[in-house]
Amino acid sequence: MRNTRQKDVIRESLKGADGFVSARQLHERLEAVGEHIALATVYRQLNAMEEQGLVDTVRMNGQQLFRLCGDDRHHHHLVCVSCGRTVQIDPPSEQWLRKVADAYGFTIESHTLEVFGLCAECRGRGARTADADQTGPAEGQR
Numbered sequence: 001m002r003n004t005r006q007k008d009v010i011r012e013s014l015k016g017a018d019g020f021v022s023a024r025q026l027h028e029r030l031e032a033v034g035e036h037i038a039l040a041t042v043y044r045q046l047n048a049m050e051e052q053g054l055v056d057t058v059r060m061n062g063q064q065l066f067r068l069c070g071d072d073r074h075h076h077h078l079v080c081v082s083c084g085r086t087v088q089i090d091p092p093s094e095q096w097l098r099k100v101a102d103a104y105g106f107t108i109e110s111h112t113l114e115v116f117g118l119c120a121e122c123r124g125r126g127a128r129t130a131d132a133d134q135t136g137p138a139e140g141q142r
Contacts, residue, residue: 006037010045011054019084020058020065020077058114076112082127084117089115101117 013029014021021029023043030037046066049055056067058079067077067086078087091113100106118127 004045006041008043009035011049012043014055014066014068017067018086019086019096020056020067020079022063022065023085026066052123060116072139078113078115078117078119081116082122085119085120085121 027039027042050057056069128135
């Protein structure tokens with residue numbers, strides 16, 4: 001896929017995010033700084049970037065969230081459900097995955113593992129989980 005100004009602008013905006021963001025949140029950030037890119041274009045570019053392995057994606061509260069991928073090796077994430085803070089973690093061992101799959105009679109074709117919870121800062125201030133209040137990560141807290 002070719003590089004475009006829009007893709008470059010979206011990539012730069014993702015660099016400033018501490019965690020995963022939705023296409024709509026990213027679109028709002030772009031609009032706030034005077035970048036007028038259609039929401040459909042933001043979705044299209046993010047999905048193309050995902051296919052190229054340039055962004056990570058998770059589903060939380062019924063929506064797809066994106067994060068600039070800074071690592072080519074296989075990895076997973078800890079994601080705060082209150083503020084959206086994200087930390088890359090190493091994957092579990094292949095041996096463990098195969099043992100679990102074997103125990104239930106499965107083979108492994110692919111896997112994803114994202115761990116959702118509260119980060120230390122949100123726990124310290126008594127934050128509720130996004131699942132409890134259905135608001136998702138707060139935009140200003142990333």
